[in-house]
Amino acid sequence: MNSASELIKNVVETLGILCAGAWAISTFWYQDRYVPSKLPVQLDVSTELSDIGRKNGLHALKAHVKLKNSGRRTVYSVASWYNVEAFKIDPALKGPAADTEYYVGVVKEALPKPGTSYSPGRHRRFYSEQDPLVCANGALLAPGYWFDTSEEASRDFVLYVPDDSDSVRFTAAIQITSAQSTYTTEWKVDPRAFLSADAKCPSKCAAVFVPTSTAELSFWQAGK
Numbered sequence: 001m002n003s004a005s006e007l008i009k010n011v012v013e014t015l016g017i018l019c020a021g022a023w024a025i026s027t028f029w030y031q032d033r034y035v036p037s038k039l040p041v042q043l044d045v046s047t048e049l050s051d052i053g054r055k056n057g058l059h060a061l062k063a064h065v066k067l068k069n070s071g072r073r074t075v076y077s078v079a080s081w082y083n084v085e086a087f088k089i090d091p092a093l094k095g096p097a098a099d100t101e102y103y104v105g106v107v108k109e110a111l112p113k114p115g116t117s118y119s120p121g122r123h124r125r126f127y128s129e130q131d132p133l134v135c136a137n138g139a140l141l142a143p144g145y146w147f148d149t150s151e152e153a154s155r156d157f158v159l160y161v162p163d164d165s166d167s168v169r170f171t172a173a174i175q176i177t178s179a180q181s182t183y184t185t186e187w188k189v190d191p192r193a194f195l196s197a198d199a200k201c202p203s204k205c206a207a208v209f210v211p212t213s214t215a216e217l218s219f220w221q222a223g224k
Helices: 002-038 102-109
Strands: 042-053 057-071 075-087 088-089 127-129 133-137 151-163 166-177 182-188 195-200 213-218
Touching: 002 088, 042 166, 057 166, 057 213, 075 151, 075 195, 133 151, 133 166, 151 166, 166 182
Parallel strands: 042 213
Antiparallel strands: 042 057, 057 151, 075 133, 075 166, 088 127, 166 213, 182 195
């Protein structure tokens, strides 16, 4: 009897251990494999601009780009690029927008209509920007670059714009997806020389997201 009881006890304990192990494995698979596979890819992109100085009719500045995989999936880069635009500012202190009632009407008129998803545009009250001059552009990352979870990367660029510019805008963009696929990149350059890209997929591919970041810097100095 004692031998039979011990045998049953051992069998029950063994089954309990096996069930606990199976539960732990299934929980690990669900939390660390299945759940992340259903989440969208995430890549944080931040940009900074800092002034370096002037010389020979040019204004030098430094652009810093930081990228970090903040999600739980590997992120694959399809294409990445940046553009540098210089602006001249025209004061409009006595223009129609100087009147508050007029300006409120302009902003209200430009608000998104109900049911649309886009955001209100930028409204300049006491100044206007001349057409931007594209001064530089290029790629951020090498083709095929990917980010493991929590992986970071950074890029620094020294850039030059005409010395008579009032401000500069640096924009960085990157197309990302959740799997290595057969995407091809169609690069585009508009009449202003602004660089962009479209991801083309000949068959079924994972979704593409395009996180972007923009930094702006004015060359005006306080008190001058």
